[in-house]
Amino acid sequence: MKIALFWHRRDLRQHDNAGLAAALQSGLPVAPLFIYDSDILDYVPRPHDARLTFIYDHVEQLAVQTEQTGGVFLAHYGKPVSIFRQLLAKYEIGAVFTNEDYEPYATQRDTEVAQLLAEHTIPFTAVKDQVIFAKNEVLAKSGKPHKSFGPYRDAWLAALLPDMLHPFPSSELFTQEHLAQLPDVPARPTLEDMGFERFEQQVPVAELPPESLVRTYHETRNFPGMVNSSTRRSVHLRFGTLSVRELMRQAQKLNPKLLAELVWRDYFMTLLWHYPFTAHESFEPRLREVPYRNNEEEFQRWCDGQTGYPLVDAGMRELNETGFIHNRARIAVAGFLTKHLLIDWRLGERYFADKLLDYDLALNVGNWQWVAGTGVVAAPWFRVYSPENQLQSYDPNLEYVRRWVPEYGTNAYVAPVVDHKFARTRAIDTFRAAYRAAAQPS
Ligand SMILES: Cc1cc2nc3c(=O)[nH]c(=O)nc-3n(C[C@H](O)[C@H](O)[C@H](O)COP(=O)(O)OP(=O)(O)OC[C@H]3O[C@@H](n4cnc5c(N)ncnc54)[C@H](O)[C@@H]3O)c2cc1C
Incomplete structure (x- = not known):
């Protein structure tokens, strides 16, 4: 049969x-x-x-x-x-x-x-x-992918029809009469068969986030120290243990900001499909030859959460210990690596790839290139956030920092690896020179 x-x-x-x-x-x-x-x-x-x-x-x-x-x-x-x-x-x-x-x-x-x-x-x-719109389904008038998120999101929302978020009837159809019976089915491989041992990290259940969290998401999402700051459903979206449609239906009903964040996900997946080379190369041709410093000792301090900038260190320690890092901290650590330390975004992207439980090539590359200023969609390359200002904006009561960097504020805390003002000027000068040199006709 x-x-x-x-x-x-x-x-x-x-x-x-x-x-x-x-x-x-x-x-x-x-x-x-x-x-x-x-x-x-x-x-x-x-x-x-x-x-x-x-x-x-x-x-x-x-x-x-x-x-x-x-x-x-x-x-x-x-x-x-x-x-x-x-x-x-x-x-x-x-x-x-x-x-x-x-x-x-x-x-x-x-x-x-x-x-x-x-x-x-x-x-x-x-x-x-795994997405609502893929490949060529939402394009700019030019017939190419949108170069910025706002127009993409608007086109995405305009193209959305109600039935696109309806659930598919797979569990209803999953009955004995639709399933195959086969002889001699081999035993399933165990972790040990494949040379691995159990290693669990804490993840929320594969269920929709509580309604109360979703309703206030736009107010809480920027504060990594809050217990229910964001949905923490990324790992479930990554492996499909939640359906993106069910999360989008909830977001559509309760919070447009959450829906917009989920639209970013579609966007980055579309961009990687169109530009697969961006997995390992900057999209912006004028920023392909940035003379990154790639100092190994400084990279190690960044990996270990020992930069002397508490928001950055808290983020990296959260990542190392839990396999998760809050979005605000992701932005802070990625900006610090690529701008303050002038280390190639690809080294940071690979480090995240090793550590993140929710690691997703399209989202990771897209976001790293966005922060570094090199992507299809990108923050301006001359934007260099002050880690101190970010700390005041996103962790004013130091809840996040105290959780992950308990020695902060004592003599035991490490001195800054680099001075912010000096690093900011160095980054802008370096990026500007690379940009201009590449823009010159050879
Ligand atoms: C440098 C950097 C690297 C990142 N790497 C990854 C990665 O490998 N895997 C990953 O899932 N996310 C990545 N993100 C995006 C974002 O940080 C995470 O999706 C988010 O922190 C996951 O937590 P959450 O589920 O609580 O998010 P929420 O804020 O609750 O958002 C809900 C969902 O929306 C989607 N989403 C939210 N923000 C983004 C975004 N900026 N881009 C695309 N989709 C988004 C995610 O699927 C997320 O689970 C990265 C961001 C940065 C700045």
């Missing part, structure tokens, strides 16, 4: 899942599949990885739910194309469904899998799920 596979990737949920709903409506019995991709995991230092532990736990939950409903769940470790070859040899596969993924690696991987399936005349259907 022919089956359809539904390949989970960054959509680790049964409910409101566009691709899963499409598979369950295909008329073929469905076997959900997850592949622990060795092409990715080979680069992850073993044995502790909080992201893999998070993924593993949610895959196991999905598998148990599937088995309890009377189906089978396939989980494998290896290269996706090789795993598909094995599955093709073993089962009669009539179709493969998945949700679109817009990162450069993912698009290449999906092209290879689609080619392999095409050789067996098996359709590969990838549907839009």
Whole structure:
């Protein structure tokens, strides 16, 4: 009997899942599949990885739910194309469904899998799920992506139709009669099988944030010291344990500011899809040759939260200890690294990639390039925030700083790694010179 596979990737949920709903409506019995991709995991230092532990736990939950409903769940470790070859040899596969993924690696991987399936005349259907608008759906009049957020957001809101935020009926369709039964399903790999050990970091439950938090979000979101400052749902959006539509529906009803932040997410995903090279190169051609200092000792002080600037240090220590860092602190630490220390944004981006539980290539690169002034959408390169002013604006009562830098205000606190005024002038001069030199016709 022919089956359809539904390949989970960054959509680790049964409910409101566009691709899963499409598979369950295909008329073929469905076997959900997850592949622990060795092409990715080979680069992850073993044995502790909080992201893999998070993924593993949610895959196991999905598998148990599937088995309890009377189906089978396939989980494998290896290269996706090789795993598909094995599955093709073993089962009669009539179709493969998945949700679109817009990162450069993912698009290449999906092209290879689609080619392999095409050789067996098996359709590969990838549907839009993790964003509302993707690829070319919201463009400027020029036919190219918007270069600033305001016009993008306005066009996004104008294009939004009510049914675009409706949930897909995947959990309603997820019944025994729609699921495949297969013989000899191999045991799912454990963390230990893959060379890892459990490493958990605290995350809020995969549920919508409380209504009270969402209602006041616009007032609290800039204060990292507040307990319920922002939704803390980024990790769930990253791995799809929450549907972006459900969060957007709540935001649409209760708080337009939160909806706008979620629109930033669509925007950065669209930008990376259009300009995949920006994952490792500045978008702005005139800022590709900035003579960054890249001083190793100063970089280490930044990583360790020992710069002598308390908001920066609090942010880096929060990141190192919890795998999360508040948005305001992300902006402060990224600005400090790229402007005050004149260290290449790519080094900061990679450090975040190693540490963040919610790490998302499109959002991380987009935001780093925004702060550094080098992106498609960018803060002006000559904007160099004062860390002291930021502290007064966003942590006036030092709640955040006292939590993460308890020695602040005592002799034990480290002296500033660089003087703000000196660093500001140095950064502006350096960026200006690079900008002008690149603008000269050669
Ligand atoms: C240098 C830098 C790097 C970043 N790297 C990442 C990253 O790797 N992964 C990530 O998810 N976010 C990243 N962000 C964006 C933002 O800081 C986080 O999404 C946010 O702090 C997550 O906390 P929250 O869920 O409480 O956010 P909330 O303020 O509650 O926002 C809700 C959701 O809106 C989206 N969102 C909010 N702010 C942004 C933004 N600036 N850009 C895009 N989407 C946004 C996120 O999906 C977020 O979960 C980065 C920001 C900066 C300045």
